[in-house]
Amino acid sequence: MRNSRLRSVRVALAIFLAKIRLALSNRVLACVFRLASKRSVSRICHQVRVALMQDFVPYHVGFQHVSRETILAHHQTMVATELLTNGREQVVLIADGTYLFCQKSSNNEFQRRTYSQHKHRHLVKPMIITASVSIWESS
Template sequence: MNRSDITSLLENVRKTLATSHILNFDNPLSLSDGDYYNLTGLSKQQFNELSSYIVSARQTNVRSVRTCIAVLLTKLRTGLPNHILGTIFSLTKSQVQRCIHSARVSLMQDFVPHFIGFQHISHEDFVQNHTTPIAKTLFANDSEDTAIIVMDGTYIYLQKSADYEFQRLSYSLHKNRPLVKQMVIVGTDGYILSVLGPYFAKRKNNDAAITKT
């Protein structure tokens, strides 16, 4: 997001707070579909569906499951500091930190396994729906029971860390900046099957070495 996007987002938040006084994600009628998208990047329906998967998070009077998810998604979408998020959501900085941690752990436990990872889809489903006919012809002699995958490494760029050890491990001499690597495994139609990593940017963590782990 650029500066104008952030300015527009904050203006939308200001208008929302002026009418509702508090961002209430627990009341579906208190925020419009546009408000949901501006803050989280998801429509109201998508947000509701995402929230329905979360069963492990602890609900409190201060922070609900939906609020925790909203705080995390707003953080990811805008990159706003925690103290500003606290002002927007009427939470303290420490409460924002706990919200982000709770939402991240819950999403990894309750949501991600349904959509990412080798266990989330059967071999038959993957072959039938995510292996293209041309790939079967070129690489599997038209076999109807062979899954064909594509593996490629990608980068997530990071800010410079104040932790010397982490900065040393994450600094890439090839890209001349801090990063971590992930190996993305997709079907021949582009369907994301799984993601391996992240891995530090050390020389030995090249694509060939990662595929052997």
């Protein structure tokens, strides 16, 4: 992603983060960031998503971004190795499925999809796989 005459990379990322964090409409974001139309906001968000998927995700998220040897050498504690493995060459991964509380959203579809009738709250339950020294492998 490059700077253009209408916006910088920094502003594009700010628009994208405001969109996902605040759930504001494209029209409101266009007004806040002084853009010509809501279509500009939509195009910028699409460009940021594509750039993140090309330049960030492959190098920082998922199983392919770090080798087994790197996890063994730098991201596994001695305590995890001694307690949970039979030998030195086994990798310890932790799978965590904790519930996360979601604040009330103006998006009605999101509200309906996240409501838990058992817990009587709006929740999401991501499955996070991590090494013993907080390097995310997958979510």
